[in-house]
Amino acid sequence: MDQKLTEALEMHSDVRRKFRKRRIVSAGIDDLWASDLLVMIKFGRQNRGYNYILNVIDTFSKYCFLEPLKTKGGAEVAAAFEKIILATGRRPQLLHCDRGKEYVNKDSKKILDKYGIRMYHTFNEEKSAIAERLNRTLNKKIKVLFKVHGDQRWLNWLPDIIREYNEHNIHRSIGMRPAEVCAANEEEVRRWLYPWKDFMPDARDSFSIGDCVRISRKKSTFEHKYAPNWTEEIFQISGVHDTSPATYVIKYEQGETILGKFYALELLKTAL
Known part of the structure; x- marks a missing residue:
């Protein structure tokens, strides 16, 4: 031919x-974090010009971190990511995210190099499924709060949303609250997440x-x-x-x- x-x-x-x-497999707490942006541009005027939420989740414990952003510029996203590290004293070995310019830039590289974190991307052009799932959950919670409060000031509710997600909701995939996952029960969580049939x-x-x-x-x-x-x-x-x-x-x-x-x-x- x-x-x-x-x-x-x-x-x-x-x-x-x-x-x-295949499922994403994490070695344990803070081994692999995933990140994505939740777009809130429609409600920026009611939230002091904040148009995005940076979501970061530990893929093992499902513990999440959220930071509001005015833009999705590389410098602002990198600064928000470092803020999470400094505020919590936690950092991952790996960060899984897409190849958007908000992540792939000199500012992000500088922060990740500073803390010894390796970034990797999904080269089949899809986002992290875990981070996307968190985005859907957050979006649903925020829409419910819009209805309950009669306004759209999500920025005021962000601390409560984080607290409820981490400390009160039992995550189906691990059988406990994200805040309850610790070194002492890592093996139990591992059995919940990764039954042998998956290997x-x-x-x-x-x-x-x-x-x-x-x-x-x-x-x-x-x-x-x-x-x-x-x-x-x-x-x-x-x-x-x-x-x-x-x-x-x-x-x-x-x-x-x-x-x-x-x-x-x-x-x-x-x-x-």
């Missing part, structure tokens, strides 16, 4: 967006080391529907992980490894 035709057929072949993904390896490996692949593209809202579903650039499988389901490490043809891991359904083996 003609090389250009093969390339075109591969790049426009169907891509499956929804499929079972069973997925034997249905779709790719082998050395295979050449394309990566699925997530189209933007305004991108033409006929834009390709897969990258024009070709990559190579450089590692296979026995997660459930299996995940893969890939590298550029020049040899540089791409950070993050990919699912089989995000990769397309190329005939070229």
Whole structure:
């Protein structure tokens, strides 16, 4: 088959967006934090110009930290993150977030380097599911308070929202309140979060080391529907992980490894 035709057929072949993904596994308290922004621009005038809420959650204990932001500029987000560290005396080994400019910038890098924190991103272009779930919970709580109080001044209620979430609500995934998680009960929480069935390896490996692949593209809202579903650039499988389901490490043809891991359904083996 003609090389250009093969390339075109591969790049426009169907891509499956929804499929079972591995669970995020944290080694313990403050091993892995996740973060996202909750957009509150609509209510900025009633809240002294604060338009966002920075949410940060310890993925193991589900303990959350919230800071109001006027902008999502890198300097302000980095300062808010450091404020959480200084106020609590806690810091993670890893921070999971998306690749937005609010996180990927020189100010964030400076703060993370200062405290020895490594940032990693979800390279399949999705946000942290745990941080997004927290955003949905916060959004629901705030809307209820709008109704109860008859106004939209969420900034006044933020301390109470944090306290209720951490100290009063029993989190279904851990069977206790986030504030109750401590070193003494870490093993109990670990059994709640990660039953052994989640660690069973997925034997249905779709790719082998050395295979050449394309990566699925997530189209933007305004991108033409006929834009390709897969990258024009070709990559190579450089590692296979026995997660459930299996995940893969890939590298550029020049040899540089791409950070993050990919699912089989995000990769397309190329005939070229």
